[in-house]
Amino acid sequence: MRLAVTGASGKTGWRIVDEARLRGHQVVPILRPNSQLPDGLVADGLPLKRLNLADQNALVAALNGCDALLIATGARPSIDLAGPLKVDALAIRDQITACRRAGVKRVVLVSSLCSGRLFHPLNLFGLILLWKRLGEQWLEASGLSWTIVRPGGLKEAEEQLEREGIRFSGPNQQESSSIPRRLVAQVCLDALELPAAIGRILEITSGEDVPKQTLADWLIENPTSAI
Template identity: 40%
Template sequence: MKALVAGATGETGRRIVQELVKRQIPVKALVRDLDLGKQILPPEAELVVGDVLNPDSLTKAIADCTVLLCATGARPSLNPSGPYQVDYEGTKNLVNIAKTQGIEQFVLVSSLCVSQFFHPLNLFWLVLFWKKQAETYLQNSGLNYTIVRPGGLKNQDNSESILMSSEDTLFEGSIPRQKVAQVCVDSLFNSEAHNQILEIVTKPEAVKG
């Protein structure tokens, strides 16, 4: 197994890279800024420069990888096309390249509540709407996939247990990014996570295991 992580310098993506390295899984980190990647990513990660909005740059990046984990996301900005470009078009480009390269599993980090059009987060240029469109594109691609929908993301880890549920059943809650990374990497080894949507938050009273 060799993994390509898209969005590798983001807060969630960098934790996915760290989790893969921790488990001694060879990993390529897709970065737009090579210097930033060198600063924040483990030295064991192979850095490859590319952009999800530039399909030509993805072909070289994905070469010799067998799984792909996507943790990209539009940053808050005044650009109304940001979520459309990054969360939808960027993911589409990754899916299309993954199909041509025979990727065995595509793990997509999405978000809780993507099915709720009138959610307040959609005031940010329809970010949840475009994440949902990306999910649908991946589901219809024929690729083996796992879609991870975390609650509100926290940078600080905690000792709470992960509460995992099925599609459109969790609508509130939060989770540390480190635990999101763990679920994403775990899904690579769990056939029951294949072609599934996993909604995750943490709860003090969640059952461990």
């Protein structure tokens, strides 16, 4: 498949690019005009697209010919308390609109545990969990084939990940614990390849004490719709 990845300069985004390439997909990384390329993003041979997500024409042009979009954008911590509104809600709407215009039907969104929750310390940063839920809801109502991946606290660990099992659940079942970004990237790619993941909200955390289970097996055991 030809996959577009937004937020490709981010710590989860570059790993999604990396995992997609490891699985043999063609990748179109989408970045902001001034995004710094992270060390992990091996950009050689990749058709990097630098644009503002609010520039619909540029975004549609970047998405043209892609089979799916993986969204790893997220407001970076800043004093701009409107950042989460702009990035986690409005920029998601812009990306949905552009997918429709470009004919991209499949979307995987990296969101967060506790999305939609009002009383949570993370909301001190511009009510981020409420805006994330609005972005999710726009995607759910979009008519696109979507999967929402809600990870716990994200970790940079790259070592000994084979020891970790992933705890999958449906929405609003988990509220703490963490997961390495590399495993989040792998789940996003797994979800993309599994029709049963369409229309599902997947909460994920991980740990060495968690029994190993693939997303495919979890979906067979938990076939009910998320919403």
